Amino acid sequence: MKNKVFGYVRVSTKEQNEGRQIKAIQDYCNNTKIEIEERDILVDKQSGKDFNREKYQMLKQMVRTGDIVIIKELDRLGRNKAEIKKEIEWFKTNDIVLRILDIPTTLMDLRQYDSGMAKAMMDMINNVLIEVLGTIAEEERNKIKKRQAEGIEVAKAKGKHLGRPKTEFPSEWEEYYIKWKSEEITATSMMEQLGLKRNTFYRLVKKYEDGK
Structure with a gap:
């Protein structure tokens, strides 16, 4: 049976392309x-904090020994370094070729080497690159979490200081407002998520930003 080729894609939110x-x-x-085949490119629209993702778990059920999985960047696989290394080890143990486009050495076909120095050196290089990029991915996730937490705290402090009535705003308003302002989501998506009509949405935006 001919080995199959799969692609795996991950974006953090439903609004991202x-x-x-x-x-x-x-x-x-x-x-x-x-x-x-296009149908063999699996897409998750979910955070990379862990690997409990529907399409990723489906991918692991579909692949067989000798198959190839292609990912554009290491952080698309995940953002937790320890978990990334654990998953990569799973692919190696099951003899599944993982090609990561931003790690050129993973694009070399090591199956031509049965053993010896060449394969050992390539494995060593890949391990170093994965260690470095995995650390960067994890740090970036931590920065995102920190920025979100700081933004929410600032918004809460501002609301409290200005004495803005909170009952008029949806309970998740501040979280979605920060995402909208940082262009993580669109205004239309925010309206849909919070169940707001356009006029109500922009009235609340003005009220929130004016501090009235």
Whole structure:
């Protein structure tokens, strides 16, 4: 049976566009004459804090020995360094080739080496790169969490100081407002998530920002 090729894509929220990652995977396959079907590119729209993701777990059920999994960037796999290394080890143990486009050494076909110095050196290089990039991914996730927490605290402090009546605002208003202002979500998405009509939404925005 011919080995299959899969792609894995992850974006953090439903509003983010996965097209850039899909195109990168498809371009790589076209350039290297690798056949991949669009249906075999699995997409999760979920945080990378852990690996309890529907499509990722589905991918692990689908792959077989000798198959290839292509990911655009290491942090698309996850943002927890220890968990990233654990998952990569799972792929190695099951003899599944993991190709990460921002780690060029993973794109080399090591199956031509049965053993010896060449394979050992490539494994060592990949391990170092994964260690470095995994650390960066984890630090970035921590920064995002810190910024979100600080933003919420600032918003809460501002509301308290100005004596703004909170009952008029949806309970998750501040969290979604911060995401909207940082362009993580659109105004339309925020309205849908909070169940607000357009006029009500912009009235609340003005009231919130004016501190009235």
